[in-house]
Amino acid sequence: MTGWVARPGRWVVWAVVVFFFVNLAGVVLSVVVDSFGTQWFGSWLPDGFTTHWYADAWREFGLPDVLLTTAIVALVVIAVSVAVGVPAAYALARRSFPGKRLVMLLFVLPILIPPITYGIPLATVLYKFHLAGTITGVILANLVPSVPFVVLTMTPFIEQIDPKIEAAARMSGARTVSVFTRILGPLLLPGILAASILVLVRTVGMFELTFLTAGPDSTTLVVALYNSVFAAGIRANQSVDAMATIYTASMIVLLLVALRFVNPTQLVTRIREET
Numbered sequence: 001m002t003g004w005v006a007r008p009g010r011w012v013v014w015a016v017v018v019f020f021f022v023n024l025a026g027v028v029l030s031v032v033v034d035s036f037g038t039q040w041f042g043s044w045l046p047d048g049f050t051t052h053w054y055a056d057a058w059r060e061f062g063l064p065d066v067l068l069t070t071a072i073v074a075l076v077v078i079a080v081s082v083a084v085g086v087p088a089a090y091a092l093a094r095r096s097f098p099g100k101r102l103v104m105l106l107f108v109l110p111i112l113i114p115p116i117t118y119g120i121p122l123a124t125v126l127y128k129f130h131l132a133g134t135i136t137g138v139i140l141a142n143l144v145p146s147v148p149f150v151v152l153t154m155t156p157f158i159e160q161i162d163p164k165i166e167a168a169a170r171m172s173g174a175r176t177v178s179v180f181t182r183i184l185g186p187l188l189l190p191g192i193l194a195a196s197i198l199v200l201v202r203t204v205g206m207f208e209l210t211f212l213t214a215g216p217d218s219t220t221l222v223v224a225l226y227n228s229v230f231a232a233g234i235r236a237n238q239s240v241d242a243m244a245t246i247y248t249a250s251m252i253v254l255l256l257v258a259l260r261f262v263n264p265t266q267l268v269t270r271i272r273e274e275t
Contacts, residue, residue, distance in 0.1 A: 033046065034046070035053055053238040053239050057228070057240075057242040061227070067221065069217075069218055070220040072135060073210075074199075078196045078203070081199050085153075089155045090154075107152060111145055119208045122213075123209075137213040138209075138220065149195070149199060161184065165183060201258050
């Protein structure tokens, strides 16, 4: 108790934190409640509740096709990112070569800088080769930040594995393929699972790159949400809020799954000093 009295700054910090989360909860709950409301004018709660706004959003925005496209893009991006990123992370974790720090910096840049800064030139190139507006173009655009993300996530996992285990397997006559599939594979499986889930969350929520390269047949959930708000036409607020609730619920589920398998501190990587 004395500590709290002696440090009133703690009360200020907690008051700011509580104020932030109360406002955040109020904004989210107002959208959710409105998505089920019939009419809501000048009262604490809507006049009535219904679920037909979700049915309207499902039909109007073509959510079956949107969800299928989102799943295809996310799964392909995960598969390609893991197939490319894991070997690259292994090389960075096990090998020392000139320019290693520069290579690591190049991997970090697509994650640190805003996607819009390289999204427009990337979209221009994809349009030039007639890939923009297709699922292929959306996948290629999302691979730009996803592959470095896998590399930076997997590097600490690989560094934690003792190289002597691989050396012992090779001395016992194991081939390179056997070392990767039977020795490193089981050890790296938690890291690969963590990287895959994080890439899934990132891909589903990636708006800038997807918006710049998506077309009518390659719209993902986050772009469909944007179109529900800003596209031409008149729509009921409840229908838009229903779309926002579907997207928010999807992202919350993905984040909860990610936090179930991933410790955020594992994402902090470092480059070992050359000795």
